[in-house]
Amino acid sequence: MAKKKAEATVEEKLRALYDLQLIDSRIDEIRNVRGELPLEVEDLEDEVAGMNKRMEKLNADLGAIEDLIKDKKNLIEEAKGLIKKYTSQQDNVRNNREYNSLSKEIEFQELEIQLAEKHIKEFKAQIEQKNEVIDETKTRLNERQDHLKHKQGELDEILAETEKEEDSLIKESGKFEKQIEDRLINAYKRIRTNVKNGLAVVPVERGASGGSFFTIPPQIQMEIASRKKIITDEHSGRILVDPTLAKEEQEKMQKLFDSIK
Template sequence: MSDKNLEPTVEEKLRSLYNLQLIDSRLDQIRNTRGELPLEVQDLDDEIAGMGARVEKIEKEIDDLNKNIKEKKEAIKTSEALMEKYTKQQDNVRNNREFEALSKEVEYQELEIKLSEKRIKEAKAKIEHKKESLAELNEKIESYTSHLEHKKQELEDIVKDTEKEEQKLTELAEKYGEEIEPKLLKAYKKIRNSVKNGLAVVPVERGASAGSFFTIPPQRQMEIAMRKKIILDEHSGRILVDSELADEQREIMKKNLKA
């Protein structure tokens, strides 16, 4: 670039834009090698956390059922003690009415015992069912955790292989981004975000913009090669540069990345 106090020429702007495009394209490639791995890792983490919460819920339900069983067993002991008491009292009654009243109390306690035994049986059945669910969940958690560790290692290996290059590219992207006027940089990012492949700046190849089948008129190609103004492809809206400039910047970028 020329003196920082001078306004950069259109050619310098185009070179900076294409440099940034080369860097961003390489960063895209690096991130694409990770594919869906980051999302897979996050999804597995969320799944395991969700299953862990369900395990805690089931364990609490089992604990509550065991407490309920304990309470029912205590209630049975109380009823048995009352039955014994009322039965003894029947030996000392003074009339039939008192005897019948005590008999009803004994019958009531018998019913209470049967009801408690029924509730204990039901609670035990629920506990068994919940234990089966718990075993299945824990087995699933173990499987998911193993799969997660594998995916994390896979992602870590990919990141490790490209970490230094990605850091250098990010630093270069910031450097070239600072050399581009804010309005132009904003336009570049807008174009980049609007196209699937992220190519906002493309060279003219074989008479058409890279990746396009639409031919650019010879007069337009000459204007692009002159580098006197920023020209957009009327079909894709991308910024166009001549192939010679593109080749030069690719070579420079290769050297910069090796340095």
């Protein structure tokens, strides 16, 4: 029969939790180096995509207006052809009624030409306006594309320096999590979410919880140093470890960090 694995001591649990905290804090540092860059790049990509769509629509509108101008020019040519035809027919009419009827047709076609020319003029004005908007949009688009290229370059450079380390640390974080019982991991993650800088496990520094100004009573400090039970700070809820344990684990984890950089 297989021998049951001995349960980890409180000290082993504290060391594992603090090691996990050091790894997760290092991951946080790497991500903080990137800062808002990934979001900036994403926003710029969305902005450039939106401006490209606008350019497509403007060019499509321009094409539609140019087609309308062609239609009006064709109409003018047809009207001129009809005027020529009706004028020629007037030379062969038999009475005034036929002559007047043809005159009305000629007059109608002349009005059609005037109206078409008026529309062409309006369409050309629209094209001029569209071209102004296109030029402005193109200039703005080029500026945003250059800015995106610059920001993407910055992000790529940072990723090239840190991505491998971050991936390795995430794997290490997962390994350490598996070594700690679910109850403690859940508590650790909950505290990490609720406190500043994601510090769920901190050492006692100058008689106070790390990063806090609230003094811990000497009796509690002694209990923390004894490593017999897991103690949390009554003010912040953070899990507390003694300075000696913290120093030992920091030195151990620094070797790990150095090995995966």
